[in-house]
Each structure stands twice: as C-alpha cells, then as structure tokens.
Amino acid sequence: MVCMATELVLLGTAGAPLPVPGRAGISSALVVDGRVFVIDCGRGTPSGFADARLDFARLDGVFLSHLHADHTGDLAGLLLYPWGVRVRPDGPVPPVRVYGPGRPAQVPAGDADFRRQTTIHPELPAPGTTDLVGHILAGYAYHLNVMPLDAAMPDPGRLVRATDIAVPAGTPGQPQVPTVVLDDRGVQVRAVAVTHGHAVPALAYRFDTADGSVVFSGDTTVNDDLIALARGADILVHHVADLGYLQRHGWAGAALDRMAGLHTDVTEVGEVAERAGVGELILSHYLPAEPGAVSEQDWVKRAGLGFSGRTTAGRDGLRRTLPGAEER
C-alpha cells in the first residue's frame, strides 16, 4: 500500500564534511504521495534512505543546496546503488531528476587569510550540478557498462537527468523572486539564492504540497530572501551552528569570522523562524556535529528564543507528517 500522506524524514543531520560517530551527514527526504524527494546527499544518505524504509524505485528528485562535499558526497551512491531496482515489469522507472546550482559565473578568488595553493582540474575548476552528474557517470562508466553483462539491469541511459537551476542575479536591496524549479503533479518547488561564503550559488528550497509546505534552508547566514521564501510554511528545516562552542574549542580570529560569515548561529535562528512565521522550526546540519557536543535540550532552548512556534531538535530518522495529511 502506498502511503498518500506527505511526510518529512530527516536522513542525516550533521554539518561539515568530517564524519562523526552517531550522526549521518546532511540529507532530508520529503515523501509526497509516495514519490520521494531528497534534499542534499551528505554522508550516509543511501543508508539513511534504507533505514527510513523509503522506496528506491520511487526516488523522484534530488535537490542539492550547494556543491560542498558534505551536501553532495553520497550522490554517486544514491544513484548507483539502487540502479537495479529502478525498473517495473513494463520497463525502467523515469530517471532520477537531480537539481542544483549551475557553474558560478566566475571562480571565487581568495584573500590574505584563505587562498588556493593548487587549482584542481583547471579546465573546469568550478563544475555545476550537471557537470557533477556527468562526471559521476563518466567515473563509474565501468560499472554502468560492465555490470549489465552479468546481471539484468535497466538501461543506464535512463538512470538520471540533471538540471542546473538558473537563479537570476539579484539586485542588492531588492527582494529576490523565487525561481520555480519544479511544478509537477501537486508538488511545487521554488528556490532562492542564500549566503554561504564563497559557495555561490547556494540555494534554499521551498516545497508546497496539498498537505502543507516545508522549507530547507541549506547553509546560509541570516538571509531576508530565505525568510521571505519560508513565510507561513508549516515546517522550516534550518541548519544551525554554535559559534560560541567553536570559540570555546579553539576557533579564533579570521577562522571564526569566516565561520560566522557562512552560518546562522543558534542564537539567531529563532528570530529567523519568527520573522518567517513558520509553524515548526526543525534544527539540522548541526555544527558541532557530534551528538554529545551540545545536548538536544540545549540546542532547542537557545534556538527557540524569540520564536513563538514549536522548536524541535532534528535527529537522524525523525519523521513529521504534514498537518494537512493528519486532518484527512
């Protein structure tokens, strides 16, 4: 039986690339009428997907907020591991659609504190989402071309379709008009560019369904366009950093300033949720990522300051049925 409710599942809630015990890398899933959409593909996404008992044959779309490895590192596995089950008796299921930022207009330059020593792959030093998917297929061509000779596999040419999201360059001081990424069978997805250091473009996504709406912040500093995008949403899944914790654990000077220029601090996120007027704030993409570093109670207590809605500490495997679905 296919569950027709709209349900949010957190697959992983850790921030930053370094693996930590007890928490998987950032990834969330939204299940709409049985179709599964995955937002970010951090470490352990395919395992989190299986643990959540989601159906790989119904993986419909993947949305990358930005192209740092902690958000994209397990995209290859999410595409390649379940390849064999993406088929029905009448033929292959439609390709997984992967959406994310395109190539930046230019490769960001460094400064006195942070700069590149070596430029990797100088002929294309800042590939976009379509490039990334193309390179995954090229890098795993052996698997894709040879495995069908020993096991019945669907046509690898139908495995995936990638799309670069063209977010118009905004006018400073002017609100962004969200870009419609997908509008298909009762699911509308819109994106705005957010502010995450040199990770340009970095995106936040809003999903609107018949049962309600969920917004995923991606990684960003406090951002008016994200707040406008999230206005009135049922759930805001927002990343959170504890810059004070980092400071107490040796971060200082330019390195700490740079972290503050990349992230929303735990003391700021409640006001973000309040200004947006969302129903529930769910914390994710924790920095520090170790589950024991800061208790869930402490995250919630500080994040919820100034927010009149419900604040929840996200954890791997947390599920939320959207309000509209509960009422049916």
Ligand SMILES: [Zn+2]
């Ligand atoms: Zn991140």
